[in-house]
Amino acid sequence: MSAKPLILRNGLIVTINERRDVFKGDILIEDKYIRGISANVQHNNADSFDASSYVIIPGLIQTHIHLCQTIFRNMADDLKLLEWLNQKIYPMEAAHTPESLRISAQLGLAELMLSGTTTIMDMGTVHHMDVVFEELVRSGIRAFCGKTMMDYGKIPTDLIENTQGAIDSSLSLMKRWHDCADGRIKYAFAPRFVLSCSDELLNVTAKLSQQLKIPIHSHAAETMDEVDLVKEKYHQDTLSYLEQLGVVGPNLCLAHCIWLNEKEKDILYQQNVKVLHCPSSNLKLGSGIAPIPDYLERGITVSIGADGAPCNNNLDVFTEMRLAALIQKPKYGPHIMDSETVMRMATMEGAKTLGLENEIGSIEIGKKADLAFIRLDQIYTIPFNNIYSKLVYSTPSSAVEYLMIDGNWVVKNRSLVYYDIDEIIKQTNHVSNTMFTH
Ligand SMILES: [Zn+2]
Secondary structure (H helix, E strand, O other): OOOOOEEEEEEEOOOOOOOEEEEEEEEEEOEEEEEEEEEOOOOOOEEEOOOEEEEEEEEEEEEEEOHHHHHHHHOOOOOOOOHHHHHHHHHHHHHHHHHHHHHHHHHHHHHHOOEEEEEEEOOOOOOOOOHHHHHHHHHHEEEEEEOOOOHHHHHHHOOOOOHHHHHEEEEEEEOOOOOOHHHHHEEEEEOHHHHOOOHHHHHHHHHHHHOOOOOOOEEEEOOOHHHHHHHHHHHHOOOHHHHHHOOOOOOEEEEEEOOOOOHHHHHHHHOOOOEEEOOHHHHOOOOOOOHHHHHHOOOOOOEEOOOOHHOOOOOOOHHHHHHHHOOOOOHHHHOOOHHHHHHHHHHHHHHHHOOOOOOOOOOOOOOEEEEEEEOOOOOOOOOOOHHHHHHHHHHHHHHHEEEEOOOOEEEEEEEEEEOOOOHHHHHHHHHHHHOOOO
């Protein structure tokens, strides 16, 4: 954090405010916060940064990430969800040591920040989660994170816990890490999905979530196979089952929501459940296409996430934005999911999903200075009239040159401030070759 105030001079500012202002101007940053925005900010004692070559946008928000899986990238292709989990992901998560988990988190965080993401909601693994929180603190990113909880079903013995054990270890992580790094890091309970969690685990999690005001981060209705298994077992659909257990409410953030029926969609809207949309993952696992235009029309909050590296295989928010727009068009028509709508999903709607709409998600006075700087003139993005079109359809993540979180530079001139990228590459290859490549 710069002790001195900082003025970002003459950037093209895409505010994402209610008036949808876009203009060339200055931003004053003081004590982590945006304190001034105008055509020409005056201040007697401020440093200045020449932003005239950049589009400045709110830091991008990804609400569904698995940092623990980054090191499994390119190791689990061409499988359906349940095989992908059972044959590849569970065994690899079970094999994690603190060292392998740490490098997986570092690799993921490096990729996320170099491609413009300033805030994530991360679903962790079962064990060793302190190292992930340590890296979240160190990296400078803003994050919600929690250990995944699984106490039921066909889960490897190394990953399944008893109900009380899963709850107790979640609470003890929460006590250690929630609201740390000056509020930058927060806890989120993470029961993995209905098929891996007992009634009791879901019910207790729901009560704790309400009592402690901690969100619940889970997956739902990702594939038809999963939906059928839930129906077979509980004789009702996923959202009705979750509602009966008290899990459904504004604290609930559900990844995917591809195969919901009309009644379940009504529950999403009525109970203000948040949908986390992961287009690359949904396509790669062959899961389906979530009916996002339908959700948006109903007034449901939808944000974006890359999911885990092995089902994507990147964590690049620009890829997710572009795909979020494109995949709906064959079904609903080319007018649907315009670029501004998608840009809002990756900023303000992400902030709303996390209950941070008064702190981040737009460039406005009083909000935290979480900003991404995108090079204005690049061969693949010029010319442009519509800034949202440029950002969603034609900007590659490599155009992100600077990134600021809490008024603090975390990427400068495409280099990470808190990590040595060569060391991360070396360690990743070493750990991957010794532990995960058989
Ligand atoms: Zn996921």
